[in-house]
Amino acid sequence: MGPELSAALDRVLRSGQFILGTEVAAFESEFATYCGTRYARAVASGTDALQLALAGAGITPGDEVIVPTVTSGATATAIVRAGGRPIFVDVDSRTLTLSVDDTARHVSPRTRAIVPVHLYGHPADVEPLLEIASQHNIPLIEDACQAHGARVGLRRVGALGLAGCFSFYPSKNLGAYGDGGMITTDSEELANRVQLLRQYGWQRRDFAEILGFNSRLDEIQAALLRCKLPYLDTWNERRRQIAHEYNIRLAELAGVQLPIFDAGDVFHLFVVRVPKRDKVREGLTERGIDTGIHYASPLHRQPAFSAFVGSGRSFPNAEAACSEILSLPMFPQLRIEEVDMVVRALRAELES
């Protein structure tokens, strides 16, 4: 994409406009169209997208927000920074997304939002979660930071609840060349509020209507992301193909638990579960294969969030998963010979 990206960069450099300009406005409009929402508002990161969406939805100090305990720490950080109190909930044992049953158990009159995470690019079970949210008259705000382009039926994530929150961190399915984030919504009120919040609460220049933040996307990132957006579906399709190739080859390996394959999944990560994970991972590293763990510590076990974990809570599915999950190489440019190599190495490690 070199020439295309260079031309976009050059266009911005010559424009003399670097923050919240025509590139950002165009990218917002293109991204909203892509997701199938009326509005999109660009911000400085995925964490900020979550924080501003929650603040914009009216979360005030002490409000409880339901969040899965298996996710990036960024999800809970944004809730706390917005003034909310994260209520950690266990995950489904197969998909590792927010458990519907455990959500139903922990939703209370103090709950002001539900934040499911489309973990690894797999859409959370939003239908029943939306039902719980509507029974309690509270919004569902999607953490779609790992799931650009994922679908539930014909609808894209980001268009399923009150708001969708995206990150353009370089390693995401749609990655910038620095930080960036986006909030998608059909709510004009929320879009307007986020627009005030992201720039000092300004209603017009130098006139603060509300207390805001500084969380803006810059023109260079927007221009580069605009070049990449038209390729996103092709890259996601390629990720699904690679996942399919992994699944075929790994099905015969005893002890390996495969991810659930869903047509709407965009495989940000390809996460299997294996016995003796740490030993297997070390062996793969020695064979030159880089793997990851997403995530080794569920949020309820991290010191920053310990104040929010009620006594007597247990998270059996999260606990069981965290010692077994292993993220295998997954990116659109991965070749099938390389998938073969990974599988051969994994087989050797499991048999050793």
Ligand SMILES: *Cc1c(COP(=O)(O)O)cnc(C)c1O
């Ligand atoms: C990456 C990520 C975030 C945070 O995005 P940043 O752009 O790094 O702030 C939040 N939630 C999830 C699930 C993520 O993967």
